[in-house]
Amino acid sequence: MRVLFLFSMVLAISFLTACETGVYSERTIKYPYHASPEKEKNIIENAKKILNGMSSENVKKILGEPDEINQTYSTPEEMRSKSPSGFSYIYLIQRMKELGTISQRNERLLRVYFDKDGRVSRTERIGFK
Numbered sequence: 001m002r003v004l005f006l007f008s009m010v011l012a013i014s015f016l017t018a019c020e021t022g023v024y025s026e027r028t029i030k031y032p033y034h035a036s037p038e039k040e041k042n043i044i045e046n047a048k049k050i051l052n053g054m055s056s057e058n059v060k061k062i063l064g065e066p067d068e069i070n071q072t073y074s075t076p077e078e079m080r081s082k083s084p085s086g087f088s089y090i091y092l093i094q095r096m097k098e099l100g101t102i103s104q105r106n107e108r109l110l111r112v113y114f115d116k117d118g119r120v121s122r123t124e125r126i127g128f129k
Contacts, residue, residue, distance in 0.1 A: 029067060032096045039064075043091045044128055047110050054120045059089060059112055067092040072113060086115045093127065102126060 035043070046062050060066075066089035074085040093108035108127030115121045 029092070029095070029098070031098050033092055033094065035093045040093050043093055043110050047123065047125060047128075050110075050112055050120060050123050052120050052122065056089070056114055056118045056120075059120065063089075063091055063110070063112075066090055066112075084116075086113060086121065087118075088113045 043063060049062050050059055068090040070088045070090065071084040072086045072088050073079040078085055089112045091110040091112075093110075094106065095109070096106040097104070099105070109125075111124040111126070113121045113123070
């Protein structure tokens, strides 16, 4: 019963944060991770250039290749049917460890969300403005 409750809580929290699963990036990240000063500057300065409706290819032209690519799910039904609502690119500035919450991992990153058509739907900056 306790395991079922914990699983339910984790699942609920996941969906509240636009659940992301299925990292399918080819890159292996070693932790603790710190971007080079040049990469950090590129992410911070160019984050504001990423606009809703922009294609994933245009995002790559501005920011370069992402560190991670994740499938995104908006509803529990999408996750159950393995039908993602889109995907996201993650551009890391800092991540101290692989697993845990954002604060436990001590992350700084830019996450760019895309719809099913590969168009930017929103961006999220964590640890910087």
